[in-house]
Amino acid sequence: xxxxxxxxxxxxxxxxxxxxxxxxxxxxxxxxxxxxxxxxxxxxxxxxxxxxxxxxxxxxxxxxxxxxxxxxxxxxxxxxxxxxxxxxxxxxxxxxxxxxxxxxxxxxxxxxxxxxxxxxxxxxxxxxxxxxxxxxxxxxxxxxxxxxxxxxxxxxxxxxxxxxxxxxxxxxxxxxxxxxxxxxxxxxxxxxxxxxxxxxxxxxxxxx
Amino acid sequence: xxxxxxxxxxxxxxxxxxxxxxxxxxxxxxxxxxxxxxxxxxxxxxxxxxxxxxxxxxxxxxxxxxxxxxxxxxxxxxxxxxxxxxxxxxxxxxxxxxxxxxxxxxxxxxxxxxxxxxxxxxxxxxxxxxxxxxxxxxxxxxxxxxxxxxxxxxxxxxxxxxxxxxxxxxxxxxxxxxxxxxxxxxxxxxxxxxxxxxxxxxxxxxxx
DNA sequence: TAGATTGTTAATCGATTAACAATC
DNA sequence: TAGATTGTTAATCGATTAACAATC
Numbered sequence: 031x032x033x034x035x036x037x038x039x040x041x042x043x044x045x046x047x048x049x050x051x052x053x054x055x056x057x058x059x060x061x062x063x064x065x066x067x068x069x070x071x072x073x074x075x076x077x078x079x080x081x082x083x084x085x086x087x088x089x090x091x092x093x094x095x096x097x098x099x100x101x102x103x104x105x106x107x108x109x110x111x112x113x114x115x116x117x118x119x120x121x122x123x124x125x126x127x128x129x130x131x132x133x134x135x136x137x138x139x140x141x142x143x144x145x146x147x148x149x150x151x152x153x154x155x156x157x158x159x160x161x162x163x164x165x166x167x168x169x170x171x172x173x174x175x176x177x178x179x180x181x182x183x184x185x186x187x188x189x190x191x192x193x194x195x196x197x198x199x200x201x202x203x204x205x206x207x208x209x210x211x212x213x214x215x216x217x218x219x220x221x222x223x224x225x226x227x228x229x230x231x232x233x234x235x236x237x238x
Numbered sequence: 239x240x241x242x243x244x245x246x247x248x249x250x251x252x253x254x255x256x257x258x259x260x261x262x263x264x265x266x267x268x269x270x271x272x273x274x275x276x277x278x279x280x281x282x283x284x285x286x287x288x289x290x291x292x293x294x295x296x297x298x299x300x301x302x303x304x305x306x307x308x309x310x311x312x313x314x315x316x317x318x319x320x321x322x323x324x325x326x327x328x329x330x331x332x333x334x335x336x337x338x339x340x341x342x343x344x345x346x347x348x349x350x351x352x353x354x355x356x357x358x359x360x361x362x363x364x365x366x367x368x369x370x371x372x373x374x375x376x377x378x379x380x381x382x383x384x385x386x387x388x389x390x391x392x393x394x395x396x397x398x399x400x401x402x403x404x405x406x407x408x409x410x411x412x413x414x415x416x417x418x419x420x421x422x423x424x425x426x427x428x429x430x431x432x433x434x435x436x437x438x439x440x441x442x443x444x445x446x
Numbered sequence: 447t448a449g450a451t452t453g454t455t456a457a458t459c460g461a462t463t464a465a466c467a468a469t470c
Numbered sequence: 471t472a473g474a475t476t477g478t479t480a481a482t483c484g485a486t487t488a489a490c491a492a493t494c
Contacts, residue, residue: 044436070417090476091470107436108443126334201442209278217441219434226427228252228315233425234409235316298452299494
């Protein structure tokens with residue numbers, strides 16, 4: 031019954047969503063795969079193929095309804111769930127994420143912060159109190175946290191992941207540059223900045 | 239002459255590099271594709287295939303020399319270039335990047351900061367002075383900046399990209415959630431956090 | 447020598463691109 | 471009706487996996 035959607039397609043959906051949202055705010059009602067593709071540098075065939083995975087919602091000879099398509103993609107991505115995040119590790123990166131305003135517009139909200147450093151515990155970042163790691167299980171339950179964000183050094187990341195899983199989070203967003211082991215039932219997305227930067231270095235080295 | 243390496247392979251090389259560096263620090267001299275694969279959850283065949291792209295440096299029946307392989311990957315990725323970064327936009331994210339210590343260990347260094355906000359210009363972040371955008375061209379030349387990092391809001395990102403290109407950067411690392419147009423000679427890597435987070439949301443929604 | 451492990455070729459799998467009938 | 475654009479099937483392309491000879 032449930033169609034399997036490729037990761038490549040899933041990774042393009044946020045790009046479509048972002049563009050459709052912008053177009054909606056500009057009062058654009060209808061968009062063709064050709065126009066959308068030109069904005070994002072993706073072929074129109076690719077876009078139609080991606081969208082067709084979820085059923086037909088374009089109109090032949092006309093295009094796609096911007097608002098409807100946007101809502102549909104939002105639902106496919108599960109953005110209507112208003113996921114609640116807890117960030118573990120309130121260093122420079124964790125602090126920046128706690129202040130990242132774009133989350134809200136995608137339906138995510140940061141509801142808890144944790145740090146092992148006693149000098150940080152008790153302070154507030156963006157109006158959210160920083161808790162000690164020892165209170166994690168209780169607070170994650172009481173605040174109905176869905177997603178654990180790991181922003182601690184690599185050598186502490188696995189321990190934090192284990193705690194988050196034990197505390198009952200439904201997914202993990204990991205910024206530590208290390209391969210984490212978590213149960214296969216817990217979706218895990220890695221955000222390793224060094225990969226992109228190394229790839230950039232590679233391509234720069236290739237330029238004649 | 240120059241073999242074309244797939245993006246998928248390039249994106250795995252930093253993972254190999256990171257693991258080899260750790261193993262070297264643990265005094266491990268020789269590693270097999272099997273062991274490396276187990277650490278990273280990548281099949282040994284995949285690893286051998288990736289490495290074979292650059293020539294032979296394993297020993298049949300033995301494995302790979304950790305130090306040699308690490309050095310070789312570093313060179314392929316161009317990490318020995320000691321690239322110099324300039325960050326544009328010293329908000330929460332830009333500030334976090336300016337303080338990100340892992341860059342140095344990969345051979346990158348942040349040498350300049352820019353912001354359009356007058357209240358920030360002149361202050362220091364991690365010992366680096368924040369300059370006004372108007373001085374960008376001159377400072378990028380005098381500080382020999384290689385890579386421009388874009389950490390401004392989406393609606394300012396294209397303008398910043400144009401300025402960086404005009405100032406002569408060799409590559410762009412973009413954190414703004416927007417498709418940038420830059421000359422094809424300038425490598426561009428996008429680091430759009432909302433893609434990973436949306437993918438996580440998707441997978442969490444699929445769990446029965 | 448026997449066991450281990452690479453490098454490479456062939457087979458498979460999956461994603462992208464091309465083509466076009468359907469239809470607004 | 472003629473032009474535009476989708477949705478889908480077929481063709482192509484590229485990446486991963488499997489198999490195994492070479493060799494330490």
